[in-house]
Amino acid sequence: MERKDIRRIAVFTSGGDAPGMNAALRAVVRTAAWNKLHVYGIERGYEGMIDGHFQRLERRDVANIIQRGGTMLRTARSKRFMTPEGRRAAYEHLKAYDIDACIAIGGNGTFTGAKVFSEEFKIPFIGIPGTIDNDLYGTDYTIGFDTAVNTAIDAVDKIRDTADSHNRLFFVEVMGRNSGYIALYTAIGSGASSVLIPESETDLEDLKSVLRKNKARGKLFSVVIVAEGHPMGGATGIAEKIQHELASMEPKVTVIGHLQRGGAPTASDRLLASRLGFAAVELLLQGAENIAVGIVNGEVTSMPFEDAITKQKIPSDEMIRMASILAI
C-alpha cells in the first residue's frame, strides 16, 4: 500500500565517505523521481541539516556520478547534532522545506543519530548502510567495503614485491575503527601470513612462533595484516611490542590509511548501492520507517535501527580459521 502522505524527501550522506555513496544517491533520486517525489539533497550530512544547506535534486542532477568515489553531497561528522539544540535547528530546516521523510546514507553513527532524531521529532527515516568498515548488523556487506578491500589488496600486492626482494617482515595496517572485516578479507585475498583483528584474541607468542616457523620452512618474507582498531594499538603498537625479537626479519610498518576510502567503486559496490538506494525508496513508500535496508544471502531485507546499531556483526570463525590454514 502506497503512503500518499510522503511527497517530499531529503537524502544525505554522513560519517566517513565510502565509494558507492554516489551510486546509492543516484538510485534514491531516480527511484523517487519515478514515484513523483520531490527530492532535496542535504550537504555535509547532519551539519548541512543544521545549517539549512539543502538543494533540489532532479533525475539529471545525479547523472555521471555512478562511477565516482567520494560523495557529491559531501559528508561530515557533526558534533552539533549530538546536542538537543543542534537537532532542533535541523528539525526547523526540515520543516521549512516541508520534508516528510529522510534517507540517510552512512554508518553506525549516522543510524544512531537518525534513530534519536526520528524519535524526538517523529520524522520517518530509512538508513542505507554506507561505510567501508562493514560494521553494520543486518546486511552482509556495506557500501564501500568491497572497494576498500580491493584497494588494500592492491597495496599489499605491492608491499609483497619489496618484502620478497628484501626478505622482510611487514606489518600492514588497514582501516576498521572497531572492526576486523577489512583486515580479514584483505588478508585472505592477498595471501597474508597472519591477520590480527579486534574480534579475536591475539597471542603475540603464537604470532612470533608462526613467523619463525614460516622462516624455518623457507618462507622468505611475511606480511601481517593488522586492523586499525586492534586493541594493542594497530600495526605500530604490535610492531613495537615484538620487533626487537624479530630484528633479523627487518620488520617494517605500513599504514594504508585514507587511500582505502577513495577511488571508483567496484562493480559489486555499484550494484549493492543501486539495489539498496532503490529498496530504501520503495520500502519508504510501502510504509516502512526507522529501519536500515540491507542485503542478506543475496536478498534485500530491512531491520530496525535499534538492531542495526546495537547488535554486533562478527566475522565468521570459519573465515578466521581458513585465513590461518591457507597461510601455512
Ligand SMILES: Nc1ncnc2c1ncn2[C@@H]1O[C@H](COP(=O)(O)OP(=O)(O)O)[C@@H](O)[C@H]1O
Ligand atoms: N548518539 C548520537 N546522537 C546524535 N547523533 C549522533 C549520535 N551518534 C552519531 N551521531 C551523528 O552521526 C554522525 C556520523 O557518525 P560517525 O560515527 O562519524 O560515522 P558513521 O555514520 O560512518 O559511523 C556523527 O558525526 C554525529 O553527528
Ligand SMILES: O=P(O)(O)OC[C@H]1O[C@](O)(COP(=O)(O)O)[C@@H](O)[C@@H]1O
Ligand atoms: O576519516 P576519519 O575521520 O579520519 O576517520 C577514520 C575512520 O573512518 C573510517 O574510515 C570509516 O568509518 P565510518 O564509515 O564509520 O565513518 C574508519 O575505518 C576509520 O577508523
Ligand SMILES: [Mg+2]
Ligand atoms: Mg562507523
